[in-house]
Amino acid sequence: MKQSCLSLLAILITTQLCLTTPSLNAAESGSTETHTPRSVILIIGDGFDDQHLTMARNYLAGNAGTLGLDALPVRGAVQIETVSPDGTRLYAADSANTATSLATGAVTNIGRIGTDAQDRDRVTVLELAAQAGYATGLVSTSSVTDATPASFAAHVNIRMCEGPDITNGGELYGQPFSGCPSDATQNGGAGSIAEQLAKAPVDILLGGGAKFFDQSIPGQSQTVIEWAQAQGVRVIRQKDNLANLPASGRVIGLFDKENLEVRWRGTDGRTAENADVSWLNRIDWRLGSSADPEPMECEPNPDYGDTPSLAAMTEAALTGLAARSDKGLFLMVESASIDKQSHKRNPCGSIGEIEQLEEALAAALRFADDHPNTLVIVTADHAQAAQILPEPSLFAAVPVPVYSPGKVARVKTPEGGVMRINYATNNFPKAEEHTGANVPLFGNAVAQGVLKPFMRQRDVHQAMLAYLGLNEEETTP
Amino acid sequence: MKQSCLSLLAILITTQLCLTTPSLNAAESGSTETHTPRSVILIIGDGFDDQHLTMARNYLAGNAGTLGLDALPVRGAVQIETVSPDGTRLYAADSANTATSLATGAVTNIGRIGTDAQDRDRVTVLELAAQAGYATGLVSTSSVTDATPASFAAHVNIRMCEGPDITNGGELYGQPFSGCPSDATQNGGAGSIAEQLAKAPVDILLGGGAKFFDQSIPGQSQTVIEWAQAQGVRVIRQKDNLANLPASGRVIGLFDKENLEVRWRGTDGRTAENADVSWLNRIDWRLGSSADPEPMECEPNPDYGDTPSLAAMTEAALTGLAARSDKGLFLMVESASIDKQSHKRNPCGSIGEIEQLEEALAAALRFADDHPNTLVIVTADHAQAAQILPEPSLFAAVPVPVYSPGKVARVKTPEGGVMRINYATNNFPKAEEHTGANVPLFGNAVAQGVLKPFMRQRDVHQAMLAYLGLNEEETTP
Numbered sequence: 025m026k027q028s029c030l031s032l033l034a035i036l037i038t039t040q041l042c043l044t045t046p047s048l049n050a051a052e053s054g055s056t057e058t059h060t061p062r063s064v065i066l067i068i069g070d071g072f073d074d075q076h077l078t079m080a081r082n083y084l085a086g087n088a089g090t091l092g093l094d095a096l097p098v099r100g101a102v103q104i105e106t107v108s109p110d111g112t113r114l115y116a117a118d119s120a121n122t123a124t125s126l127a128t129g130a131v132t133n134i135g136r137i138g139t140d141a142q143d144r145d146r147v148t149v150l151e152l153a154a155q156a157g158y159a160t161g162l163v164s165t166s167s168v169t170d171a172t173p174a175s176f177a178a179h180v181n182i183r184m185c186e187g188p189d190i191t192n193g194g195e196l197y198g199q200p201f202s203g204c205p206s207d208a209t210q211n212g213g214a215g216s217i218a219e220q221l222a223k224a225p226v227d228i229l230l231g232g233g234a235k236f237f238d239q240s241i242p243g244q245s246q247t248v249i250e251w252a253q254a255q256g257v258r259v260i261r262q263k264d265n266l267a268n269l270p271a272s273g274r275v276i277g278l279f280d281k282e283n284l285e286v287r288w289r290g291t292d293g294r295t296a297e298n299a300d301v302s303w304l305n306r307i308d309w310r311l312g313s314s315a316d317p318e319p320m321e322c323e324p325n326p327d328y329g330d331t332p333s334l335a336a337m338t339e340a341a342l343t344g345l346a347a348r349s350d351k352g353l354f355l356m357v358e359s360a361s362i363d364k365q366s367h368k369r370n371p372c373g374s375i376g377e378i379e380q381l382e383e384a385l386a387a388a389l390r391f392a393d394d395h396p397n398t399l400v401i402v403t404a405d406h407a408q409a410a411q412i413l414p415e416p417s418l419f420a421a422v423p424v425p426v427y428s429p430g431k432v433a434r435v436k437t438p439e440g441g442v443m444r445i446n447y448a449t450n451n452f453p454k455a456e457e458h459t460g461a462n463v464p465l466f467g468n469a470v471a472q473g474v475l476k477p478f479m480r481q482r483d484v485h486q487a488m489l490a491y492l493g494l495n496e497e498e499t500t501p
Numbered sequence: 502m503k504q505s506c507l508s509l510l511a512i513l514i515t516t517q518l519c520l521t522t523p524s525l526n527a528a529e530s531g532s533t534e535t536h537t538p539r540s541v542i543l544i545i546g547d548g549f550d551d552q553h554l555t556m557a558r559n560y561l562a563g564n565a566g567t568l569g570l571d572a573l574p575v576r577g578a579v580q581i582e583t584v585s586p587d588g589t590r591l592y593a594a595d596s597a598n599t600a601t602s603l604a605t606g607a608v609t610n611i612g613r614i615g616t617d618a619q620d621r622d623r624v625t626v627l628e629l630a631a632q633a634g635y636a637t638g639l640v641s642t643s644s645v646t647d648a649t650p651a652s653f654a655a656h657v658n659i660r661m662c663e664g665p666d667i668t669n670g671g672e673l674y675g676q677p678f679s680g681c682p683s684d685a686t687q688n689g690g691a692g693s694i695a696e697q698l699a700k701a702p703v704d705i706l707l708g709g710g711a712k713f714f715d716q717s718i719p720g721q722s723q724t725v726i727e728w729a730q731a732q733g734v735r736v737i738r739q740k741d742n743l744a745n746l747p748a749s750g751r752v753i754g755l756f757d758k759e760n761l762e763v764r765w766r767g768t769d770g771r772t773a774e775n776a777d778v779s780w781l782n783r784i785d786w787r788l789g790s791s792a793d794p795e796p797m798e799c800e801p802n803p804d805y806g807d808t809p810s811l812a813a814m815t816e817a818a819l820t821g822l823a824a825r826s827d828k829g830l831f832l833m834v835e836s837a838s839i840d841k842q843s844h845k846r847n848p849c850g851s852i853g854e855i856e857q858l859e860e861a862l863a864a865a866l867r868f869a870d871d872h873p874n875t876l877v878i879v880t881a882d883h884a885q886a887a888q889i890l891p892e893p894s895l896f897a898a899v900p901v902p903v904y905s906p907g908k909v910a911r912v913k914t915p916e917g918g919v920m921r922i923n924y925a926t927n928n929f930p931k932a933e934e935h936t937g938a939n940v941p942l943f944g945n946a947v948a949q950g951v952l953k954p955f956m957r958q959r960d961v962h963q964a965m966l967a968y969l970g971l972n973e974e975e976t977t978p
Contacts, residue, residue: 074938087590099954113564113918116891412937414593429906441590448925460889461551477576
C-alpha cells in the first residue's frame, strides 16, 4: 500500500466528521433510553451465483422447496466490476478486487486487497464504522487473511501476502513470487495481511489462518499472534471458546491453520469426473460409446471434526459485538468455500457451505428480530464454474455418444432425483475458473429502500455507509 | 392431447365465470368513460439467464452501464420445475415444459405443449383471457409453432408436431419419429400445432413458421393457411404489412419459413472454437502449448434482410390489440434466439437477440405509459450454456497451457475489452445443453405487489390470472 498525505488527511477529517455529524437516527440526540442502535450484517457467499443457489435449493429444500434466502423480501442483482492495470474493463473477477469494491467502493485490479487500481489505500466500511464507534467484526470459513475478510481491514497490493514469510518475496505454489515489498515490515510498510489484521480495528475476528499469525514478525522475536496478545488481544483456538467470549476488548479466533474444513464431500471423497469415452469416439464423435460417472451422494466430511460452524461463529460475534457498543455494529460474515469447492469440482462441498450460509443468515435474522435497526444483506463476490445440466442430456435420444468435455458429478438428491453438475472452464487440476455473471442480492425488510433491484458492488458499499451514517472522504485525488 | 369431459366442463364453467365475475377494476361497473382496461405483456427471453444478461450488459451498455431491464423497479428470480414421466423431479428443462408452466400453471414433462404430465390439456392464460373478452396476441422471433408461443395456444404431447406432415409420425433430423398420433387430424385429434394455432383464439399471431402453415391439412385440399384465410383470417408475409394491420379480425403474420433470421453474428460467421492444443499437451497437461481462438467482433448478419424486428412486431401487435378490446389485452412476446444462438455457440447472435428483447421492452413500457393498468413482466424459460470466463485465465501466470475443454469465443466489446465466452456442456455439433439455474424476473411499477422476489413459473402464471381477474378451473381431477 501507499498511504498518501491526502488520504491520511482524509481519514483525520473523516474521523472528525464521524464524531460530530448528526446521526441518521434519534440515537445521538437524547438519552440512552431512546437510543436505537443501527447495525449492518453483510453476508457474502464466495462464488455464490444463481447456478450454485439453485443447486443448493434443489438439494437442501427440494426442487419445489424454498430456501431461507428465497423468503427474504428484498432481492436483486449485483454487477461485478474489475479493471486491468491498463484500465481496460475485465469481465470476470476474483475475490480480492470484488471484496475491495464492497469494502471500499473502489473498482480495482484482480488480486488487490483494500487498494485501488493506483495502489492507493482505500478506507473500508469497517474502518469507518470503527472510527464512528460501531463495534466491528469479521467472520469467515476461510483463513481470515484470505481475500474477502482481508479486504475489509487490510491494504496490500497482492492477496497472496497473507503472512510475514512471503511478503518480501519468495516461492509460492512452486513458482517464484515477488511478494508485496512496498508493504513488507522490513521495508517500512504495514506488513502482511496477518500483521495488519493484528492491529486493525476489528473487535472480533473469527476464522482460519493460524499458520500466518504464527509466523514471526520480521526483525522481531515475536510471532504476529504473540504480538497481538501482548497488546491485550484475547486469542482463542477452540470452538468451545466461542461460548464465553469476553464482553470487551479485541478477540481473534483461529480455528484452523488455513481454511476451515468444509462440512460435506461426495461419496468417498469423489469430485466431478470425466466421462469414460471409447477410443473409437476419440476418432469420430459419431462413433463408439461414452459412460457417465456413477452417481454420488453427499456425505459428511470426515475431516470436519471440531470445526465451528459459520452460524456458531456468527452468533458468537453478534452477541459479543452487541455487548461492545450502544451505537450498533458492522459484521461481515463469509461462507468462503462455496467458491473453493467449486474450484475443486466438488458440488457436495459447495452445497454444504451454502447450508452454512443459510444457517448464518438465520442467526442474523434472529439478531435482527431482537435489534430492529439491523440491515441484513446477502450477496456474492463473483460467479463460479458449476452448471446444472440436463440428466439425461437433451440429446440422449440421438444414437451418438453425448457427454461433457469437462468433468461431471451426478449428485443424488434427498427427493430422489439426480442433479448433474458440470465443471468445464479449464483443463487444470482442481482449479476451475470464476465466471462473470451478475450475482444475487438479498436483504431483510430493513433493506427496503436501502438496496435497489440492480446495483454494483460500489453501490452496495455506499448503501451500507448511508445506512450507518458514515461519511467516506475520497482518498484519491 | 386428451380432452377429458371434466376439462371441457371446466372451460364452460370458466367461460361463464369470466363473463359474470365482477372485474377487479371499475371497468365493468360503469360507462365506457370510466373504463380502464387491464393488460398483461409477458416478455420471454428464451434461454435468458444471468450469464446471458451480463454478456448483453457488458456488450450493449458497457461493464459500468445499465440495460433497460436493469432500470425496472421490480426484480426477482424464478425457479424452473420439470418432472420426468415417472414423476421424478428433473433439474434442467426445455422451452416446451417451461412455457407450458407459464401458460397453464402445470409442472410437466420436457417436450410437452399445453399438456400436463398425464397428457391432459391445460387451459392457458391466453385462452382464458380470450374467453373473458381480452384481445390476445403472440409474437416471437421463432416459428410461431415453436415451443414457447405454441404453449400459450396449442395442446400436443410433443413439441416437434409443428405441422401436419410430421404429426402422424415419420422421420425427423434423420431419425424415425413417432409423431403425436393422438393429436393427428386423421385420428380425430385437434391436429398439429399449426392447425391448432389456425383455429386458436389469438387475435394477432406474428413470427416465423410459414413452412408449417403451408402444409396441407390431412384429407383436405387446403393448406393450413388457406383454411385460415377461408375463415377470414388476414395473413401477412411482409414486414411492411405490419404498418397497416386491420383494426379487427384475426391476423397471422409469417415472416420466414422457420425461425426469423437473427440480427448479429461473429466475424465472418465465426462461432466459439476449440483452443489449438499441441500434441505434447495431449500427452501430459503440463507440457506443450495451447493457443486461444483469435478475438472476434459482432457484425450484422447478412441474411437478416427484411426480417421485422421484435420491437416492430410488438408495437404492431400492441396497437392492433388495443383497438380490438376495451377490456384490455394479453400479449406474449418472445425473443427466441437468445437460446438458439447459445445452442450454436454464437455469443454475438445471443447478444443481438437480447438487444431485440430490450427494444421490445421499450415498446412495452411506452404502451404502459399510455395505458396505466398494464403489467409488464420479463422473464426466461430456462438457463443456457454460455459462461463468461476470465480473459486471461486466472491461472495464466502458471507456466502450463491453460484452456477450456469446450469451445470459446473471445468477443471484442465496444468499450475496448475482450469478453471470453465458454460453451462446454457437451461434445455435440451446434447443440449445447440447457442449464438449470433459476432465471431472472423483472416487472414495471404495476408489478409491485403482483410479482414476488422469488416465484416459480406456475406462480407467475397465477399472478397474471389474478391481475386480469381470470378464474382458472382445475382441469385435472
